[in-house]
Amino acid sequence: MINGLYRPGASPIHRLRAGTKLLLLAITCTIVFFMEGWALAVVPVITVALYATARFDAQTLYRQLRPALPFILLIAMFQVFAASWVEAVETVLRFSGLILLAALLSLTTSPAALSDAMLSAMRPFKRFGLPAEQIALAMTLAIRFIPVISQAGEDVREAQRARGGRNRFFRSAGPTIIRTLKLADELAEALEARGLGLGDAEAPRRPTSAFEPRR
Amino acid sequence: MKLTFTDATLVRNGKTVLHPLDLELTERRIGLIGANGSGKSTLARMAGGLIRPSEGAVTVAGYDTARDDKAVRRITGFVFQNPDSQIVYPIVEEDLAFGLKERGFAKAEHRKRIGNVLDRLGITDLRERLAHELSGGERQLVALAGVLVTEPELLILDEPTTLLDLRHSRRIANHIAALPQTVIFVTHHLDLLVDFDRVIVLDDGRIIADGDPANAIAAYKRAMI
């Protein structure tokens, strides 16, 4: 997810509308999920072709896959024993395809465009009380603050090292959480100050004089 | 633009953070200085309607901050010290659009205003950058741009230049001096206030000096010895 952050560009895939990409991803994922046998061999071919079209190199592609690789290999190994090596290969192709295609969407689509697209996808369900705007905002904030929070954790560990402490992940968890809570507090205030939710209020009439109390 | 504080008091956890304040602010450039913990940020937040007085009242352009907080927020822009918490979208350009979107401006207007504000602050090259890849000072400029772009009638700045180099803090000071709006500027950089219309000095939640920059700054320096 951190590696899958948006990389601005001008490729045909970048220029495709976010909603279109979201829909294509949903369709492709469904197809890939149900594909079997030798047909699955086209998945890596298409994936690589799409990455090339988006002007990403092999290293970028690998970086999208790397975090999930241990899990994929684990499942594949299990399948070699439980089922057959053919199914193990199928699993590897299927899952790496799904992950790479999803990553390609977030690599080539700006978070705001993505959140707008999700907003329109969710619109029909607003009638049933789905808080679409809040969900879209929450998603965007998550994308924005993942790097900020991991930086906060890095800062804490660096400070602990600078004071001669050992670099232990769990010792830095407490201070990192406290920083994150403070950040969340400030963020809530900033959202309010920047005008969150002002749109749906009709502007109140301005009083003619500061001395005329409003009612 | 007129701000009034009428017996405005703030008590938090049994501690009086601001003692009863009576103020009428009509000047265009208002500086706010004082020691750490003297209540500057609290006063600034109160002026922007982000916190309500425990007692008394605060009005902004005639709106009571307790009763008409939405109206106050609509015309007020607030820049805090930590830019990280104020940039809410991952990409600079999209973040600048946030306040405009919430205020219901059309897309064409977004583009025009965003281009404009980036140009005025000299950060056009940051337009498509990712916020978390910027330097601290660059992020501070983006946070400021995100507020300026909504063209608030009242602009409250709480130490917005702490991470900036000399050139950029000078540039911001000049920029602020040229703005037509009312500005309340909290800072420890006293030299940025020399051309201000009025400077208020806080100490321990009380106003200890209030007047032209030269006198107020002198009083502040005396109090700090």
Ligand SMILES: Nc1ncnc2c1ncn2[C@@H]1O[C@H](COP(=O)(O)OP(=O)(O)OP(=O)(O)O)[C@@H](O)[C@H]1O
């Ligand atoms: N929610 C709160 N609960 C208790 N005390 C608070 C609260 N908010 C602020 N204070 C106290 O009020 C005092 C004034 O705080 P404020 O942030 O306004 O100071 P400041 O003048 O902005 O200081 P600085 O220059 O360090 O930014 C401080 O002593 C602070 O500890």
Ligand SMILES: [Mg+2]
């Ligand atoms: Mg402060």
